[in-house]
Amino acid sequence: MTLLRYGFSLTTALALLVSATSIARSATPDVRVVRVPDGGVQPDVAVDASGVLHLVYLAGPPGSADVFYTFSRDGGRTFAPRVRVNSQPGSAIAMGTIRGAQLALAREGRLHVVWNGSNTADPKPPVRHGQKPGMPLLYARSAAGRAAFKPQRNLMTATRHLDGGSSVAADDVGNVLVAWHANALDGAEGEQARRVWLARSADDGATFSPEVAISPAETGACGCCGLRIAASGRNVHVLYRAATAMVHRDIHALQSSDRGRTFTARKIDAWEIGACPMSSMTIVPGVETTYAWEHDGNVAFRGNDGRSIEPAGPDPQDANARRKHPRVALGKGGTVLMAWATGTGWNKGGAVGWQLFANGVPVEKIEARDGLPVWSFPAVAAVGDRFVLLY
Secondary structure (H helix, E strand, O other): OHHHHOOOOHHHHHHHHHHHHHHHHHHOOOEEEEOOHHHOEEEEEEEOOOOOEEEEEEEOOOOOEEEEEEEEOOOOOOOOOOEEOOOOOOOEOOOOOOOOOEEEEOHHHOEEEEEEEOOOOOOOOOOOOOOOOOOOEEEEEEOHHHOOEOOOEEOOOOEEOOOOOOEEEEOOOOOEEEEEEEEEOOOOOOHHHOEEEEEEEOOOOOOOOOOEEOOOHHHOOOOOOOEEEEEEOOEEEEEEEOOEOOOEOOEEEEEEOOOOOOOEEEEEEOOEOOOOOOOOOEEEOOOOOEEEEEEOOEEEEEOOOOOEEOOOOOOOOOOOOOEEEEEEEEOHHHEEEEEEEEOOEOOEOEEEEEEEEEOOEEOOOOEEEEEEOOOOOOEEEEEOOEEEEEO
């Protein structure tokens, strides 16, 4: 014990540690646990500078769902009437859990939303050589005042075989970045040939350049896993799961310091498994960007010092439950809320678990709630002096 080295007695040292833990707990924000409105699933959230919580979610039949947007000015106690994002009814897909909508909040309050289109969604992506048209990657941005959204557009121009979910980020100078993984339109089939692709807009989403591959060709991409993109200033981060040799399902990070024009790649976590784990991940950008991912039945996030931090203790609902779909929010004073799904599977709901951390150390026991809907996961956000968890 470090305190003993400086002449403290064991009793005094333990008293100081207990006092420090108590201070950390007293400074830890409360967690408000909220149901997604309308029984919706797959929530994604963003909080603006004035503390307004912005939310998108899916509702309706899982094979032909709709994307809805709403907001809360009181930290999730009440929500405004919902607005449908997709201009064609039933053009989103919830099946598989990782194909739902994601949003980005941009300058002047504009919202950008992406999602995987359903089998009936239009417009369709291009095809070559008699191929059947696949599902489109759809994008919509809000009109002035966020009372409505512009008509949905497909962003796939040179890719096919959209599977795992897409992701969107925006910066403060009008750039909108949309990432997904797919096969090249004229390229080889299979996961080993999949790449992460990026479409860029420099005019607040009015137009997009054709997508370009940004991941190393040798890693492949796990077909039915999600990915995540986030932007902060000139820095852009992308997390995705590889499929190297079909068994190396490692988490890779792509990083850019020039607003997404060029990227470097590095491995964050290694996992050898001969199947797709249907996993998703989280990025919280900032001075110290935080990543969160799944590994072999557990979840972890990378702290400011580079350590991988996992929840401490069993889930109250099921001590042996496998944890999936980690979500992380950063609060004041180094506090972190991490949430995840447990007990879920194909066409099977489960529970949501969460734990609070201060400076990388758990300060509360794991808590849980039953009733996580089929095809869903939690979302978390820091709003003022508290955290909000939606499920």
